[in-house]
Amino acid sequence: MKKIINDPATVVVDALRGMALAHADLLDVQYDPAVVVRADAPVPRKVAIVSGGGSGHEPLHGGFVGRGMLDAACPGPVFTSPTPDQVASAVARTDGGGGALLIVKNYTGDVLNFETAAELVEGVDVRTVVIDDDVAVKDSLYTAGRRGVGGTVLLEKIVGAAAERGVDLDGCEALARRVVAGVRSMGLALTPCTVPHAGEPSFTLGDDEMELGIGIHGEPGRRRVPVGTAEEMVWALLDPVLEDLPFGEGDRVLLFTNSMGGTPLIELYVAHGIAERLLAERGVVVERRLVGPYITSLEMQGMSLTLLRLDDEMVELWDAPVHTPALRWGI
Amino acid sequence: MKKIINDPATVVVDALRGMALAHADLLDVQYDPAVVVRADAPVPRKVAIVSGGGSGHEPLHGGFVGRGMLDAACPGPVFTSPTPDQVASAVARTDGGGGALLIVKNYTGDVLNFETAAELVEGVDVRTVVIDDDVAVKDSLYTAGRRGVGGTVLLEKIVGAAAERGVDLDGCEALARRVVAGVRSMGLALTPCTVPHAGEPSFTLGDDEMELGIGIHGEPGRRRVPVGTAEEMVWALLDPVLEDLPFGEGDRVLLFTNSMGGTPLIELYVAHGIAERLLAERGVVVERRLVGPYITSLEMQGMSLTLLRLDDEMVELWDAPVHTPALRWGI
Numbered sequence: 001m002k003k004i005i006n007d008p009a010t011v012v013v014d015a016l017r018g019m020a021l022a023h024a025d026l027l028d029v030q031y032d033p034a035v036v037v038r039a040d041a042p043v044p045r046k047v048a049i050v051s052g053g054g055s056g057h058e059p060l061h062g063g064f065v066g067r068g069m070l071d072a073a074c075p076g077p078v079f080t081s082p083t084p085d086q087v088a089s090a091v092a093r094t095d096g097g098g099g100a101l102l103i104v105k106n107y108t109g110d111v112l113n114f115e116t117a118a119e120l121v122e123g124v125d126v127r128t129v130v131i132d133d134d135v136a137v138k139d140s141l142y143t144a145g146r147r148g149v150g151g152t153v154l155l156e157k158i159v160g161a162a163a164e165r166g167v168d169l170d171g172c173e174a175l176a177r178r179v180v181a182g183v184r185s186m187g188l189a190l191t192p193c194t195v196p197h198a199g200e201p202s203f204t205l206g207d208d209e210m211e212l213g214i215g216i217h218g219e220p221g222r223r224r225v226p227v228g229t230a231e232e233m234v235w236a237l238l239d240p241v242l243e244d245l246p247f248g249e250g251d252r253v254l255l256f257t258n259s260m261g262g263t264p265l266i267e268l269y270v271a272h273g274i275a276e277r278l279l280a281e282r283g284v285v286v287e288r289r290l291v292g293p294y295i296t297s298l299e300m301q302g303m304s305l306t307l308l309r310l311d312d313e314m315v316e317l318w319d320a321p322v323h324t325p326a327l328r329w330g331i
Numbered sequence: 332m333k334k335i336i337n338d339p340a341t342v343v344v345d346a347l348r349g350m351a352l353a354h355a356d357l358l359d360v361q362y363d364p365a366v367v368v369r370a371d372a373p374v375p376r377k378v379a380i381v382s383g384g385g386s387g388h389e390p391l392h393g394g395f396v397g398r399g400m401l402d403a404a405c406p407g408p409v410f411t412s413p414t415p416d417q418v419a420s421a422v423a424r425t426d427g428g429g430g431a432l433l434i435v436k437n438y439t440g441d442v443l444n445f446e447t448a449a450e451l452v453e454g455v456d457v458r459t460v461v462i463d464d465d466v467a468v469k470d471s472l473y474t475a476g477r478r479g480v481g482g483t484v485l486l487e488k489i490v491g492a493a494a495e496r497g498v499d500l501d502g503c504e505a506l507a508r509r510v511v512a513g514v515r516s517m518g519l520a521l522t523p524c525t526v527p528h529a530g531e532p533s534f535t536l537g538d539d540e541m542e543l544g545i546g547i548h549g550e551p552g553r554r555r556v557p558v559g560t561a562e563e564m565v566w567a568l569l570d571p572v573l574e575d576l577p578f579g580e581g582d583r584v585l586l587f588t589n590s591m592g593g594t595p596l597i598e599l600y601v602a603h604g605i606a607e608r609l610l611a612e613r614g615v616v617v618e619r620r621l622v623g624p625y626i627t628s629l630e631m632q633g634m635s636l637t638l639l640r641l642d643d644e645m646v647e648l649w650d651a652p653v654h655t656p657a658l659r660w661g662i
Contacts, residue, residue, distance in 0.1 A: 018604030273349030
């Protein structure tokens, strides 16, 4: 295992120290329990948007803390859920009297620990929205039901913008459920990744194989297939995504072409161009796009495609100013 | 070789198509010859800032085209210089009457082709600034003198901001030379990368080896050493960078912690935090920072550190609004 780390046991806290120094204007990093907090929290009367999950998916979630997105993020150990006391502390630090909305990716540990946290917190109206946008598999290694993947980034941006504008907790929760209902994703892996404390790749792939429907922790997907052309790879992801909702002619969408971490940007743009063309051929109207490594699996090479069905309100909230370490515009 | 491409022969143009679709509001992509042009070019009276080089280092350079940075970028084949006619076309497309400044990384092919282009262009005052910030080696596989690496990103931002404010060609050229004089970098690789048309890794490294002083095309550096801790890696890069200028107590700097492409962000933040601490211990004042994959070598795992000695003007220009695919703030 070759990694730029001092010790697998301290990699999360060491990375948090780097984030705190790099983004001191945006973030207030708390170490015990570990929570990345928006520097100006709590914002009076605003709904606090709180998320988190295992580390190793950076910039998700800590990189999305800031104005117009998350109020706090709870980083667990690599690929391991944060604890209830982290989440409870995040709510306590960010509650400005407007209540809190917890955004939880659908993994058994995360759902359990966020729900436990919601029960621990007293005197704050806490709601939970679970995101499960991965169409690849019904149940999975760490999941009952579908996994939460790329849709999480879009959900956090859109609901974060709503909360920033003063939308109340009922409104934020309803909006979040509308985003969850209209977003679908699927990913593939060309190479595995190595969790620092494991020291070995979490799975193996043959020299010409890829895993179609990969999970963000390297969980198995639908099947292993020979690596094809970019055209074949994009269609292998896009077709099940389109079929699932389904997305069809005339639908307005946001297309999110995401790198699993180790895939070069030049390849990601190749994939993005193909996806846009295939969607145009089917009459699906791409109105907004996001291209880059935003929800990753350490150094895994591969990609995921996410489609979100847009309405006017979502477009306006997507375009609203945001200032976080990883997403920034209009500010 | 596992890559998300259709054909090694078309990877650059296929990626350009994806960029054009993803960033239609910012970019006007020309395919023959290939030039990524700022959508609102030419800007009347503004100095045109033009750069380029081999592809495979994305987001450099095309991802830095836009308001407040580059007017045009010329993408060559992967790790291969663009041709003089690409550069000449870029100047012709972006000249608004204020002349053009070519920013060229110091590689033999780039220097030759940009200089040939400068001679081809008629009726435009064209100046060339060569950047050679890599302290690792004096001469290299593709270079007489030092290589141009991470400092290029900082140079393009700062001079781009000056040109946007209306600084004239003499002023932009003088500023660029001041940045080149005050910036130093060094990188390391943990893994190699594979150029698509080669199909094989460009070099090999043992399971516990790293290449110290790696070039952005995988050129050999100073030496191969056993992989150490992040602390040891950061110091192995920072010490020669500090010594070279030299940077010393009281110096105000921008610290740029760059991923070579395949290194996870969690590791990059570990390294950044260590670098900040080591600089603070030496009395070097980090006033600005940039952390992320901004000048890459395809899927290579590794990092580089760049230090730029700042003055008030550079800080102001660094902070100035920028809107490009890869760097954006204040707009």
